[in-house]
Amino acid sequence: MTVTTISTTAFDHQKPGTSGLRKKTRAFMVPHYLENYVAATFTAIGGGAGKCFVLGGDGRFFNREAIQTILKIAAAHGAARVIVGQGGLLSTPAASHLIRHHGADGGFILSASHNPGGIDADFGLKFNAANGGPASEALTAKIHEATLAIQSYDIADVDDVNLDNIGQMQIAGMRIDVVDPVADYSDLMAELFDFDAIRALFAGGFTMRFDAMHAVTGPYAHRILEDILGAPKGTVVNGIPSEDFGKGHPDPNPIWAKDLMDLMMSDTAPDMGAASDGDGDRNMIVGKGTYITPSDSLAMLAANAHHAPAYKDGIAGIARSMPTSAAADRVAEALGVPCFETPTGWKFFGTLLDAGRVTICGEESAGTGSHHVREKDGLWAVLLWLNILAARDMTVAGVQADHWQRFGRNYYARHDYEAVETARADKMMAHLRTQLDDLPGQVHAGLTVTKADDFAYTDPVDGATSAAQGIRIFFEGGARAVFRLSGTGTEGATIRLYLEQFVGEGDHAAPVADVLEAVRTAALEISALAETTGRSVPDVET
Secondary structure: OOEEEEEOOOOOOOOOEEOEEEEEHHHHHOOOHHHHHHHHHHHHOOOOOOOEEEEEEOOOOOHHHHHHHHHHHHHHOOOOEEEEEEEEEOOHHHHHHHHHHHOOOEEEEEOOOOOOOOOOOEEEEEEEOOOOOEOOHHHHHHHHHHHHHOOEEEEEOOOOOOOOOOEEEEEOOEEEEEEOOOHHHHHHHHHHOOHHHHHHHHHOOOOEEEEOOOOOHHHHHHHHHHHHOOOOOOOEEOOOOOOOHHHOOOOOOOOOOHHHHHHHOOOOOOOEEEEEOOOOOOEEEEEOOEEEOHHHHHHHHHHHHHHOHHHOOOOOOEEEEOOOOOHHHHHHHHHOOOEEEEOOOOHHHHHHHHOOOOOEEEEOOOEEEEOOOOOOOHHHHHHHHHHHHHHHOOOHHHHHHHHHHHHOEEEEEEEEEEEEOHHHHHHHHHHHHHHOOOOOOOEEOOEEEEEEEEOOEEOOOOOOEEOOOOEEEEEOOOEEEEEEEOOOOOOOEEEEEEEEEEEOOOOOOOOHHHHHHHHHHHHHHHHOHHHHHOOOOOOEEO
């Protein structure tokens, strides 16, 4: 093997966010940019000699080229084996499962999740650790340090690998296994759920529409829903992965999955609608005329998980990200299990899952999952919903109504202000922080503030601390507003405003916007968002 050492210059903007490094695709295509980051990752993990890695991505533009580069750098670092998804494809939860299933030392996942794809859109790369979960904050800090210190990197001088044929090959002494990206994941799902009951559901005339949004979940949904579970052909739409996601935005929410939402709110709606995102780790659930918010979906799945074989003996606990509504907290209390509130980012669930402290986790950004992997898992959530519907012989709307009757309803919405000038967004957050001590007792829009803080978290397992994770403002009467800056964008800053109002009794059918109007007005008044950012309305409301 010939290994070439390439002199390079450090880039000063390769700090990983909550889901690895995300930048514009063209940034990753700049000479040495990707190579620097991959080499820095190997430095941070103590090298690659003798190690095994999993490698794949969501198929967006530049996915294949990036995989070839990573393979050559891995070979130069002495890696013993790399497991690659056929065609370079692996959903994020499938990659997590493969890491755990094969006892790999980690994995490289190429995706910008729900962000658009294409040469003028977004790209991303993250490293997952040996437990299958995203790198810890300590490891991402080491990666960042290595990106700032790098002066050269090693790369093997070998030909590109054929990624399209399943099989085994060797390059530069490194074994490469090109594997079916769906097979092992499908086997895992069959262990978790009552596939016979779901087959009977479809055989009995149950109808469904699954929108794969031209993203990586398409092959998984075709195989599992249609081929294995017997859903009629055509149940899965937009099921062929595309480099630019069909020129769409692969984010499963009512805005970007509008065609699905229009169908589900029409007279011709099937019994259930679902969608997943770019890399397959997020989901949307819809019934006939009924949208299930991600926060509610987490709570409903946790409350009903015992209907699936994998969870028949109950769950150890629930974890939710701080901005996610408190609906899951009420379920945990009823079940007599703990509910942990963590910062945003799936990596914060990892220690809790590894320690057996929780079984089901979720985020308001449409991510839910369990201890079966260390990532959120879109198709898993869909299958658990199907298992619950089959076991309870209820509609999606029926499960929702029953849940609200038992636990009450946490009315909830998220308002996103995208691509805000970073300095303006930082100024607004600073303005909020200066008010925290004085807010309790103040009245805004008729609501009295009871508490305000900048959320900080201490991991109950390893003691790691995370500060400044978002501003929380609580009001009398069960209302809450949360402000945080998102780490998943690639341009400017995204301000996320989360609004919540708990209603215990009643028919729970009031329009969401009406119920949340007072807390929305109070939040905007306190933050001076419009005055500071120049934005009077959000870009996206979900």
